[in-house]
Amino acid sequence: MSSRVVVLTGASSGIGRASALAFARRGDRVVLAARSEEALSAVAEACGNDPLVVPTDITSRADLEALQKAAVDRYGRIDVWVDSAAVMAYGKFEDLPPEVFERVVGTDLLGTANVARTALRQFRAQGHGTLILVGSLLAHVAVPYMSAYVTAKWGLRGLVRILQQETRDARHIHVCGVAPGSVDTSIYTSAANYAGFVGRPPPPVDSAERVAAKVLKQAAKPRPEVSVGAANRLIEFGFNAFPPLYDALVTPLMERGGLSRRRIAPNDGNVFGPKPRVEGGPGRWTRAQVGAVVAAGALVTAASVRRLLPRK
Ligand SMILES: NC(=O)c1ccc[n+]([C@@H]2O[C@H](COP(=O)([O-])OP(=O)(O)OC[C@H]3O[C@@H](n4cnc5c(N)ncnc54)[C@H](OP(=O)(O)O)[C@@H]3O)[C@@H](O)[C@H]2O)c1
Numbered sequence: 001m002s003s004r005v006v007v008l009t010g011a012s013s014g015i016g017r018a019s020a021l022a023f024a025r026r027g028d029r030v031v032l033a034a035r036s037e038e039a040l041s042a043v044a045e046a047c048g049n050d051p052l053v054v055p056t057d058i059t060s061r062a063d064l065e066a067l068q069k070a071a072v073d074r075y076g077r078i079d080v081w082v083d084s085a086a087v088m089a090y091g092k093f094e095d096l097p098p099e100v101f102e103r104v105v106g107t108d109l110l111g112t113a114n115v116a117r118t119a120l121r122q123f124r125a126q127g128h129g130t131l132i133l134v135g136s137l138l139a140h141v142a143v144p145y146m147s148a149y150v151t152a153k154w155g156l157r158g159l160v161r162i163l164q165q166e167t168r169d170a171r172h173i174h175v176c177g178v179a180p181g182s183v184d185t186s187i188y189t190s191a192a193n194y195a196g197f198v199g200r201p202p203p204p205v206d207s208a209e210r211v212a213a214k215v216l217k218q219a220a221k222p223r224p225e226v227s228v229g230a231a232n233r234l235i236e237f238g239f240n241a242f243p244p245l246y247d248a249l250v251t252p253l254m255e256r257g258g259l260s261r262r263r264i265a266p267n268d269g270n271v272f273g274p275k276p277r278v279e280g281g282p283g284r285w286t287r288a289q290v291g292a293v294v295a296a297g298a299l300v301t302a303a304s305v306r307r308l309l310p311r312k
Contacts, residue, residue: 005075006219007031007067009058009115010085012039013277014185015134017046018212019082024049026216031071031078034085036274058085058111059103064118077126080219081119083112084134086149087271088187090259091194093147100192101148103271108152109159116163120173128172132218133160134211135225137181137232141239143258144251145195164224174222180211181229186277192269195259202257204230 006023010016012034024030024047032040032047033056044051054070056063071078086108089100112133123129138150139157163175182201185208191199206228214228227233238246269275 004028004079004219005031005071005077006080006082007033007071007078007119009033009056009064009067009081009083010134012036012043012274013190014084014187015180015183015208015211015215016082016084017043018208019084019215020047020051022209022212022216023080023219024051028080029075031067031074033067034274039274039277058083058115059106061114061118064114068118068122072122078119078122078129080130080132081115081122082132082134082215082219083115083119084215085111085115086134086152086187087191087269088146088149088199089192089194089269089271090145090197090199091192091266092145095194096148096192097194100194100268100271104148104192105152105155107271108149109155112156113159116159116175120163120167120175123173124170127170130174130176130219130222131163132176132178132215132222134215135160135177135179137179137227137229137235139179140232140236141246142250143254145254145258160225176218176222177225178211178214178218179225179227179229179232180206181227181232181235182206183208183211183228189278190270190275192267192271193264194266196263197259198262198264199258200260202253 006028008016008020008030011020011032020030020032020043030047031052031054032043033054034040035055035057037055040053044053052070052074054067056067058064087104089096089104116131119131135156136153139153142150160175160177167173167175182205184201184205188199188201211228214226218226
């Protein structure tokens with residue numbers, strides 16, 4: 001396959017970083033964007049094939065236009081645009097400062113819409129292009145303590161579907177989604193937190209490299225959406241088929257699986273600007289912990305199903 005020009009927004013960390021490295025490894029020209037120039041430069045060095053680094057905030061339409069221009073000035077076109085830029089906030093809806101809620105939605109939904117608008121304008125002008133928007137399992141189900149993020153991801157899923165409908169007239173333009181479950185990245189420790197405890201990815205947890213491999217697959221052979229996560233379909237089934245049971249179980253499971261026992265004072269995390277990353281930490285699970293959470297979930301489910309079954 002020939003070398004493509006790939007723009008990545010959210011390239012400084014996690015799934016975006018792993019995707020940038022994988023695209024660069026196969027010989028693609030990568031254009032790296034996120035807010036932190038320092039973190040992007042480190043990724044550029046790891047990529048090693050002279051990537052273009054363009055500090056960009058996706059909440060700014062002007063930043064995105066400058067990014068598009070920089071990529072086209074250097075390479076003449078954009079073949080693939082991957083957006084994995086996002087921020088997160090933990091806490092009950094009532095405890096989240098409204099400006100934190102608005103900024104998370106403003107980044108993860110409206111910022112992504114800015115990316116889509118910029119990318120599609122370029123794709124229409126050149127007659128081809130693939131836009132890959134990283135969504136989430138949390139665009140298919142709802143969990144407590146993550147209201148802003150879940151609201152944004154549900155909105156994004158709707159937007160992806162609409163963009164697919166609206167680009168049906170253009171054979172060589174594709175819009176696709178990637179929906180990861182839990183991924184071992186620093187998004188959990190970087191998040192704003194008003195829940196009192198540091199967040200972590202509930203098991204089963206995938207690596208950023210595994211999600212990046214799916215992103216590259218989408219770039220090669222676009223499909224409307226790929227789900228990444230061994231338990232995604234099961235969780236979606238529970239959410240859709242047994243809403244009362246799901247809602248009864250999700251809060252205790254979230255408190256045990258989605259939040260660590262490490263206390264944290266209320267803070268805005270990286271919502272309003274980039275912060276140095278704390279890799280790993282409470283995100284990492286031992287096999288014994290995973291076994292304990294799965295066993296506890298199975299026991300609670302069995303007990304709840306028994307309670308819901310009619311008695312003789
Ligand atoms: N990790 C998971 O378990 C998981 C699960 C499902 C879905 N996802 C989704 O996967 C995608 C990537 O997440 P991740 O886990 O890789 O997170 P991450 O490691 O925190 O990376 C997020 C990236 O977004 C950038 N970013 C944040 N706000 C930005 C803004 N306003 N403008 C430009 N860039 C911005 C960050 O860099 P700067 O701070 O330097 O701007 C960083 O490069 C997100 O869409 C996330 O919702 C993740």
